[in-house]
Amino acid sequence: MREITYAQAIKEAMCEEMRRDKNLIFIGEDIGIYGGAFGVSRGMFEEFGEERIRDTPISELAITGCAVGASMAGLKTIVEIMFSDFITLAMDQLVNQAAKNKFQFGGQASVPMVLRAPGGSGTGAAEQHSQSLEAWVSHVPGLKVVIPATPYDAKGLLKTAIRDNNPVVFIEQKLLYRVKGPVPDETEDYIIPFGKADIKRVGTDVTIVTYGRMVQRSLNVAEKMDKEGVDVEVIDIRSLVPLDKECLINSAKKTGKVLIVHEACQTGGFGGELVSTIVDSDAFFYLDAPVKRLGGLDVPIPYNPKLEAQVVPTEERIIAVLKELL
Amino acid sequence: MKLSKEKHKELYLKMVQTREFEETAARLFVEGKVHGTAHFCTGEEATGIGVCSALEVKDYILQTHRGHNQGIGKNMDINKMMAEFLGKETGFCKGNGGCMHIADFSVGSLGANGIVGGGIPIATGAALKQKYNKEKNITVCFFGDGATNEGAFHESLNLASIWDLPLVFVCTNNLYGMSSHISKSMNIEDISIRASSYGIKGISLDGNDVLKIYEETLKAKEYVLNNGPMLMVLNTYRWMGHSKSDPQVYRTKEEVKEWKKKCPIKRHKEYILENKIMTAMELETLEKQAVGDIKRAVEFAENSPEPRIENIFNDVYAD
Numbered sequence: 132m133r134e135i136t137y138a139q140a141i142k143e144a145m146c147e148e149m150r151r152d153k154n155l156i157f158i159g160e161d162i163g164i165y166g167g168a169f170g171v172s173r174g175m176f177e178e179f180g181e182e183r184i185r186d187t188p189i190s191e192l193a194i195t196g197c198a199v200g201a202s203m204a205g206l207k208t209i210v211e212i213m214f215s216d217f218i219t220l221a222m223d224q225l226v227n228q229a230a231k232n233k234f235q236f237g238g239q240a241s242v243p244m245v246l247r248a249p250g251g252s253g254t255g256a257a258e259q260h261s262q263s264l265e266a267w268v269s270h271v272p273g274l275k276v277v278i279p280a281t282p283y284d285a286k287g288l289l290k291t292a293i294r295d296n297n298p299v300v301f302i303e304q305k306l307l308y309r310v311k312g313p314v315p316d317e318t319e320d321y322i323i324p325f326g327k328a329d330i331k332r333v334g335t336d337v338t339i340v341t342y343g344r345m346v347q348r349s350l351n352v353a354e355k356m357d358k359e360g361v362d363v364e365v366i367d368i369r370s371l372v373p374l375d376k377e378c379l380i381n382s383a384k385k386t387g388k389v390l391i392v393h394e395a396c397q398t399g400g401f402g403g404e405l406v407s408t409i410v411d412s413d414a415f416f417y418l419d420a421p422v423k424r425l426g427g428l429d430v431p432i433p434y435n436p437k438l439e440a441q442v443v444p445t446e447e448r449i450i451a452v453l454k455e456l457l
Numbered sequence: 458m459k460l461s462k463e464k465h466k467e468l469y470l471k472m473v474q475t476r477e478f479e480e481t482a483a484r485l486f487v488e489g490k491v492h493g494t495a496h497f498c499t500g501e502e503a504t505g506i507g508v509c510s511a512l513e514v515k516d517y518i519l520q521t522h523r524g525h526n527q528g529i530g531k532n533m534d535i536n537k538m539m540a541e542f543l544g545k546e547t548g549f550c551k552g553n554g555g556c557m558h559i560a561d562f563s564v565g566s567l568g569a570n571g572i573v574g575g576g577i578p579i580a581t582g583a584a585l586k587q588k589y590n591k592e593k594n595i596t597v598c599f600f601g602d603g604a605t606n607e608g609a610f611h612e613s614l615n616l617a618s619i620w621d622l623p624l625v626f627v628c629t630n631n632l633y634g635m636s637s638h639i640s641k642s643m644n645i646e647d648i649s650i651r652a653s654s655y656g657i658k659g660i661s662l663d664g665n666d667v668l669k670i671y672e673e674t675l676k677a678k679e680y681v682l683n684n685g686p687m688l689m690v691l692n693t694y695r696w697m698g699h700s701k702s703d704p705q706v707y708r709t710k711e712e713v714k715e716w717k718k719k720c721p722i723k724r725h726k727e728y729i730l731e732n733k734i735m736t737a738m739e740l741e742t743l744e745k746q747a748v749g750d751i752k753r754a755v756e757f758a759e760n761s762p763e764p765r766i767e768n769i770f771n772d773v774y775a776d
Contacts, residue, residue, distance in 0.1 A: 156589065182589065188619065193612035196578020197585060203567055204517065204586040223609070227572050228579060236560040236568055237550035238772040298774035319726050 132313035138171045140282035140314050141247070144289035145209060147170070147317065153291065158185040158194055159211030159247075162291065168213045169249060169308050195221035195246065199229045199298075202244040214260045215250035215302055218268070244291045249305040250278075251344050251394055252432040252439055259410075261432035263343070263395035268300045269371045275299045275325060276371040280346035282312040284369055287323030289303060294322070304344045323417040326373035328381070334364035337388040337456055339347065340379055340405050342368045345392045345444060352395035352449045361457060371401055375424030377403065380414045383444055388456045394443045397426030420456045425428070425449060458672045462683045465644055465734050466727075466743065467539035468510055468667050472502040472722045473747040474535065474536035475526045481751050482525075482556075486701055490759075495556055495669035496523040501575075503721035504629045506530040507670025508597060508691075512565070515552055515632065520569035522557045523695075523717055526600055532563045539754035549714035553772065557722075573634075576598055577626070581613050584622035584686075589607040595623040595678050603634030611655075618655040621685035623675045628688065629664065632696035636707040639746040652688035660665070664693030665721040668728065694719070704712065 135143070149155050158176065159167070166173030172191040176184045189196045191212055198208040212218055218225060225246065232240040237293035269276045275297055284322055285303070292299040331346055332353050339349045346367045353363035364382055368374060383389050389409055391402040402424040409415070409422055425431035428442045460468075463501065479497045498505065501523070508529025509518060533549070541548025542556050549559050560568035564694045567583055570576040575696045580598030587594050605608055605628060617624045628648055632639055632727070645651070652659025662669055670691060681687055689703055694716035704715075729735050 156585075188612070188615055190612035190616055192609055193578045193581060193616045196575075196609065197582040197616060200519075200567070200579035200582020201582075201586045202582065203579070204583040206582075206586045206589065208582075223572055223575060224578055228570075228575060232568065232773045233560040233775055235550060235554040237548070237553050237558055238567065239549075239562045241775040243775075275774075285740075293471075339652070424542075 133313060134311040136309055136311050137280055137282045137285050137304070138169060138308040139288035141171050141289055142173070142175065142424035142451040143317060144286045144293070146175060146178065147320070148290060148293045149183065154205070155209070156183045156185060156201065157209045157211070158187055158198060160187055160189055160213050162186060162211050162304065162449060166321065167211060169305060171308070172211070176194050188215070189218035191217050192224060192361060195224040196228065199232070199242055199245045201238050202242045202271070203232060207293065210243045210244060210246050212246060212248040215264055216259050216262050218246070218248060218264065225268070225274070225298070225300070226271050230271045233265055234273060241296045242298045242352070243296045245289070245299045245301050247301045247303060248439055249303045251304050251306060252322060252443055253256045253306040255434065255439065258431040263393070265302055265371055266395060266399055266401045269401055271300065274304070274372065277325065277369065278302045278304070278343040278371065279369065280304070280307070280343055280367050281438035282314050284323060286314055286323050288325070288369060290322045292324055295325070302343070303401040306344055323369070325370040326375050327369065328375035329369055330364060330378070331367045332363065332365040334362040334386070335406035336362045336385045336386055337390065337453060338364045338382040339390050339393040340368065341367045342371070343394060345394055348444070349392055349449065352446050352453065355446070356453065363453070368405070374408065376408050376412070379408055380412045382419040383409045387417050388457060389419055389422045390449070391422070391424040391452055392428050392444050392449055395426055396429050397424065398429050400426045402426050423452050425452050459598060460668065460671070462734055463585060465729055467504070468671065468733060469725055469729065469740065470743045470747060471506045471510065471529050472667065472725065472751055474743055475502045475506065475529050477747045477754065478525055478529065478535065478538070478752040482747045483753060485543070485755070493555055495698045496700050497697040498523045500630060500720065501631055501693045502526045502714060503666050503670055504627070504666035504693055505599065507667040508627055508674045511671050511674035512597065513594060515592065516678070517567050517596040518673050519567055519580045519583070519596070519598045521576070521599045521601060522561070522569060523570055524599060525556065525631055528561070528566060531561070531564050531566050533564055533566060535750055535754045536665045536757040537561070538753070540758040540761050543758040544764070545758055546764045547757070547761040551772070574604035576600065577604065577613040579599040579607045580624055581617050583623060584617065585620065587623055588620070593682065594626060595681050597625045597627055599627050599629060601634065602628060602630040602639050602648060603633065603642070605651060606642055614652070614655040614657065614686070617686040618657045623681045624686040625674070625681055626688045628690045630692045632688055633695055633699070633761035635699040638707070647690070649688055649690040657685065658687040659690070660687070661690045661692060664691030665719050665724060667683045667721055667725050673739065682770055
């Protein structure tokens with residue numbers, strides 16, 4: 132299979148969907164000629180033109196609301212928020228409008244829009260451009276939340292997101308944009324359903340449940356542990372809402388030991404939900420140890436690269452916590 | 458502009474229906490038949506009625522929390538409005554939304570909003586869809602004077618301007634944002650000058666003159682289809698408190714009394730009689746019709762079933 136980058140996979144998903152659906156438009160800051168802050172949409176303006184690839188002023192609230200209105204009125208929209216931190220500027224439209232309109236209007240509205248936003252640290256952009264805010268949006272009924280970890284998943288999940296009739300928050304990982312991975316040819320129209328976790332590595336001794344950038348890191352840890360005779364299962368949940376609870380519960384039953392890993396700050400992070408999913412179920416009776424979680428430190432992301440690297444779960448810390456479980 | 462007798466009848470009836478709807482709603486509160494809150498547009502009827510009566514079904518509106526006149530103006534079914542007010546299964550929102558979140562997509566109402574200014578960005582999207590599809594219809598976005606201090610207002614006027622969207626921003630200036638007089642929340646007297654910051658046309662009208670509002674909306678529709686958005690400020694007055702719980706300690710009874718003299722319904726009635734468009738008897742017939750309409754709406758609502766908790770998940774996500 133050919134290999135393309137995570138960014139290319141996202142662009143391909145958008146382009147293929149725009150070719151098959153003339154009702155789909157794409158709006159955001161600097162997504163046109165410039166090709167997006169991370170170059171994801173480079174070339175799309177040339178192919179689809181300014182009516183469908185719409186550069187906007189720096190107005191996150193208005194452009195998110197514009198997507199809500201256009202989608203309610205009958206178009207489909209992708210809106211790019213340059214950094215996921217900037218959803219703070221668009222929260223009213225995302226939380227009070229997009230998420231609630233179907234419900235509060237008694238089912239009359241649907242809001243088929245995808246809000247794409249890169250999240251995560253590691254680029255030296257510090258406090259206001261590096262956060263992982265997925266727990267916030269996961270807490271709002273009416274939104275779906277997806278975070279792909281590989282180019283293959285990014286393309287398949289984004290196509291599903293675009294075809295979905297609900298507002299989907301699609302959080303990309305900026306450190307993965309240049310990472311390559313196998314993706315089927317453009318002739319193959321594959322999609323990946325939401326609510327279906329992917330067991331990225333099958334193991335028998337202990338389970339790591341994770342998502343996003345921490346998937347590859349957990350796989351690296353699994354290879355190292357393998358050399359020590361420990362067989363680690365790595366589950367990538369892929370979509371936080373809806374969540375594939377069954378997959379987590381089955382794995383917990385199988386291994387009896389579970390570690391949750393995510394980059395977002397630990398307190399109030401989505402990891403708490405993942406822990407609850409397991410201990411609230413009959414998997415509780417199969418556990419051989421407390422379910423552990425390892426999130427980022429409860430601090431803003433610092434600028435200094437050495438500090439920045441250490442405030443999120445490192446391979447060393449994942450291994451250390453994993454060993455506590457064994 | 459000379460309107461037909463039918464148009465006068467429509468405008469007058471809708472204003473009286475709105476007045477009757479709200480007075481009845483207030484009474485239902487006192488009788489303990491509804492909970493929650495309500496925001497009445499009494500005294501402002503001409504704004505929503507005048508604007509919406511100039512629109513077609515395919516023109517969209519975004520309503521405010523104080524928008525019974527907007528809904529009735531856009532021909533929303535009064536029975537379903539009252540049922541929603543009472544939180545019933547037969548209401549427009551199946552009892553999920555109440556009047557603050559009422560919507561009727563079948564007549565082009567894309568919803569009221571409980572967030573001040575929340576509908577303004579949404580209106581840009583609705584208008585973008587109309588422009589994208591080369592439709593000959595427009596979007597009208599209602600909001601109050603208070604909303605023009607929100608970022609959503611400024612971002613949206615700017616966006617609509619650069620994209621030449623077929624969108625009329627209608628500001629109902631009733632002088633108060635909850636308890637704050639506009640003189641305490643902005644250093645301008647004429648809100649329409651805010652349009653100039655975005656390079657669009659702004660006009661300021663007597664918000665109690667239903668005929669003028671109707672006429673200017675017809676012109677505005679033509680204008681925005683050809684030139685992009687504009688801001689229309691309708692200057693009026695909120696007779697009631699902000700919501701049911703407002704003791705109105707921030708203004709005098711005399712001030713309210715003065716404004717009541719400028720009642721938009723009374724004014725239209727006088728115009729009709731002076732110009733011999735209808736007789737007093739004909740007007741009385743319309744008033745009786747409105748009373749009957751609202752009475753039937755209450756009966757419909759009261760006889761409607763309550764929504765069931767078994768269905769609570771039905772509309773959280775679309776299929």
